[in-house]
Amino acid sequence: MTHPPSSPSFLRGVARRGFLAGAFLLGTAALSAGFPAGAAAQEKLIAVSFPNSSTIGAVVTSLNQAKVKGTEMGYRVVVDDPGADMNKQINTLKTWIQQKVPVIVCVTPQPAVFETIAKQAREAGIKWITYGEKLTNQDATVGYAQYDDGRKLGEYAGKWVNETLGGTAKVVVLGYEKATWGQLRGNGIKDGLKSVAPKVEIVAEQDAINPTDGLNVTRSILQAHPDANVILGVEDPATEGAYKAWIASGKDKSDPKAFIGGMDGTVPALKLLREGGTIYRASMAIPLKSVGDAIVTTADDLLNGRNKGDSIVPLELVTEKSPKAQAYLDEQGAGG
Secondary structure, three states, X not given: OOOOOOOOOEEOOOOOOOOOOOOOOOOHHHHHHHOOOOHHHHOOEXXXXXXXXXXXXXXXXXXXXXXXXXXXXXXXXXXXXXXXXXXXXXXHHHHHHHHOOOEEEEOOOOHXXXXXXXXXXXXXXXXXXXXXXXXOOOOEEEEEEHHHHHHHHHHHHHHHHHHHHOOOXXXXXXXXXXXXXXXXXXXXHHHHHHHHOOOOEEEEEEEOOOHHHHHHHHHHHXXXXXXOOEEEEOOHHHHHHHHHHHHHOOOOOOOOOOXXXXXXXXXXXXXXXXXXOOOXXXXXXXXXXXXXXXXXXXXXXXXXXXXXXXXXXXXXXEEOOOHHHHHHHHHOOOOO
């Protein structure tokens, strides 16, 4: 199953993990104080609203690249991180609209909530780019085909189950049902898995998108289902936690009959895949710098009357001992 660009399968970005980024990200106050009303429109400015971006290593890499690309093309890229406070995010967006920034790039945790403010922005002459999602009121999307990318992970896991376990397995899915992107990734994983290995049994599904949740949730699930042997997650940080829970429960980290796989291509996950020899067997990695470039080039196209449509960056399957693991580590500055 594939989703056309007009479908809602393009979801906001990605990964949610710790990284040192405080010096990079500029907050709402800095932007608001820097521009009197209307002055922002005079500068080649791209304003990015990205919840939790200062704690997401992959996102920091992409946004750093956006800043570099922006400088090359004569733009200043400013990022606001409202954390998980959606009211704060909306207030910042309203400030940007008043300041008439030329372009807003926005992650929309609940798309329906942001339709009105996106409409207000466009009525004010501001170009609106939705990151990883589709709104009715937008000029373009920069993001991912999250269902399709999740399905690729599920299909790979299903193939491994067929080849290694004779088509049967007890599966745990670590999802994120609170957000559309999590639902689509999770559905893609499950559909892909079942399409290839229809006899597998999904014994547990629970939300987890960070290492702590992945550790705690998986620990509890393994107590209830000690025979679970495949763990798939919509976020590598969660499956990294699951890997630690597996080891902490006394299980063999190199068990030849167990499989863990996640999404986004985090540094810890990629290092495990680079070395190989563990149950961490796959990740769907994000071409992070390509995403950063796409933010700026899409904004530039819109401002210059060239609406080329959505910029969709596909994730890439990385498996154990693949040279792609090193390549993605190098991209994140963690190649050593």
